Amino acid sequence: MDDPITTLDARFSDPGAAPTTWQAAVEVLENAQITWLTTVRADGRPHVTPLVAVWLDGALHFTTGPEEQKAVNLAVNPNVVLTTGTSAWDRGLDVMVEGPAVRVTEAAQLARLAGAWRGKWTGQWQYEVGDGAFRNDVGGTALVFAVDPAKVLAFGKGTYTHTRHVPRG
Template sequence: MTLVPAPEIDVRFGAPEAVATPWAEVARTLREAELYWLTTVRRDGRPHVTPLIGVTGGAGQEVHFCTGLREQKARNLGHGRRVALTTGANAWNRGLDVVVEGVAVPVTGRAALREIAEAYETKYGDDWHFDVGDGVFGSGDDAAAVFRVEPVKVLAFAKDPHGQTRYRFPASA
């Protein structure tokens, strides 16, 4: 588990009365999100953005997601692991938007995969039951790689009042 760094409010991007968003609120937003948007980069440098579901781990700072081995995001992650993951409220004056910039790290250990599979089912119900295979969820054509996004920088965009909080984490390998 990585320690959460101190928040930094960026006064250039918010109301004068804005204060730093506490990590507990950022972690709750990540934990409770039903949907995330993942940005990966294609081999030619074009971005690829897709919605997906996920679950958190650690101190709420690591989001786990899975992708079929033949999907575009899996191919993109095969040549570059830097990602951006976003979630939040699609509203101007309420809620919190969170952007996690980091590195997608494969999760392959059976115990970790089992724990993540249970977290998916707890969060999303029986429709999202995953069997743990050999280093992946499932097997064969239905196999899905599992990744953990290790944060490098997290931005929290508060909306009432508007304010931008930054958390910087040590860079992943």
């Protein structure tokens, strides 16, 4: 998502507060070390788990093993929420990305994403590309998903703000 429509929800924001800019929300997504993924089980119960995500080309990307609960849930219901921020109540910015998770299988895009994972933190996330997925050095497979945001919520703390970013059109 680029250049979204940005609105402040005054009901949940300090008087006179300005909305969180799209650039500030993206910066949180780009720099997050841990992101929490919420999926929905077949019986409707939520499933939440921490993972490493990468922001690239206006979408948030994550991986999961094909047998993991995340993958099982996504096969039934692709709708997810990815959440990141800080656990402090009086400072920082929390950001939530909502949208459907779509599997990435195209080799050139997977190669770009593998490079993005390698470039994050200290380079400890090393993936190779093969058969429409990531492969790691111990022979494991990681399916790659992209979430093109249907909505992004940003919650500023200290000066409290509740900002909504949605795609244009």
